[in-house]
Amino acid sequence: MSAMGILIVGASIAGVRTAQSLRKSGFADPVTIVGAEPYLPYDKPPVSKDMILPETDGAPVPLLGAEELDALGVDLRVGVRAVALDPVARVVVTDTGEELGYDILVIATGVSPRTLPGAEGLIGVHTMRTVEDALAVRAALPAARHVVAIGAGFIGAEFASAARSHGADVTVVEAQPVPLAHLLGARVGALLGGLHEANGVTLLTGTQVERFEGTGRVTGVTLADGRTLPADLVVVGVGATPATGWLATSGLPVDDGVVCDERLRVRGFDGVYAAGDVARWPHPMYGVEMRIEHWTNANEHAEIVAAAVTGAPAPRVRPPYVWSDQYGHRIQIVGRPGLGRAVRVRTAADDHQAAAVYADEDGTVVAAVVVDDPRLLMRLRRAVIARTPLDALDAPF
């Protein structure tokens, strides 16, 4: 390989972990990472969790220690945004007009949070994805009296939980009749949604947001049914879209993510890979193309890319896994609940929290949702990996 080496676009989990994984595999050529945000690589989950809780100092959690970063031997350029790619000339153009050449390119630009019309420029309305978001929300929370989370997904729920611990009056607004129903089904969605009300948060479901109130600064959220919720702090948590705008003129296949093969090689473009939230690829466990916005997925992708680049065998396949921390509870999900339905459900009682096992039409375990029981989660994860028949499942409910 010539001297330009690997260029990783995105100082994200996927981007940084790819560099780590390459070095661990003995890759000795130059590695350059460019990151749009002006911060050293930081961990994303704390943005909507620890970074906005009152008992923490709110500092970003570094993805690597200073020594680890040093030892990695990468040319890390933060505050540099990639704005265009020419895959024929093998050049990435940055927002300062610089042209960065590469032999191998890894696209790890992640996703951008969706927002709602009217949110832009309105003080007090935020999304939760970056350090800046967390700092702004954290600064606003102690004085916030009426807080609204739009969307009862993980971001909305984690934010609502943090806002509650700051003592605010919190309302969660969800468009679906039941939170998370599209992912987990109505029964389990209702169990998890119940955490809001159990913790003094108002949950409004089946309700669309019509508009924001206020000039310059938000004062309320008006719903489709005409009600206006008073609000001095709002977080919009209505999902995210792949950050692929900078690839618009590149000719790369983009279809809700950068389209890759099973080893995360971008289809039709030698030497170009994608990793993490931005990558759409056929998950080897399922064989169908998907895009997964999970922290663990970004770690796994890093290893898949590093193995492909260095000519090593593909790493072991692992099932999708995600967690969320809300109101002092940890929710863990393994597998793909959407492949089946919740066939065994345990509701919370004195000595345990909720849990559910999902099976497909053939009666095979495909997923599990577990609250505050990591040991159970690991048992069910094993069943998901082994595609255990439900009849043979050894579970305490």
Added chain:
Amino acid sequence: MEWRLACGVDDLEPGTSMTWKGAGEEPIAIYRTEDGEFYATHDVCTHDRWSLGEDSDLEGAEIVCPLHMARFDIRTGAALCLPATIGLKTYEVQVEDGKIYVQC
């Protein structure tokens, strides 16, 4: 370092692990593989401080942390996948008269 009695062989089912806090400040995870071998490592995942003995899943000679799915080889302590990059300290184990001794 000395050999210390940690537990009985029968305290661990094959393919399971436990946390032993009897060795002072450092908790130690003790594992019994499906093959009947015993191993011991430092109990705490090097990635994000979680007990490996208590809640993790033992797959052969590999322990998987339940929080972020970091994986370690219990025989060598080696970190096998991200997010773990630092290995686990390992301890010598001896089985004698149905009892497990750990050198620590």
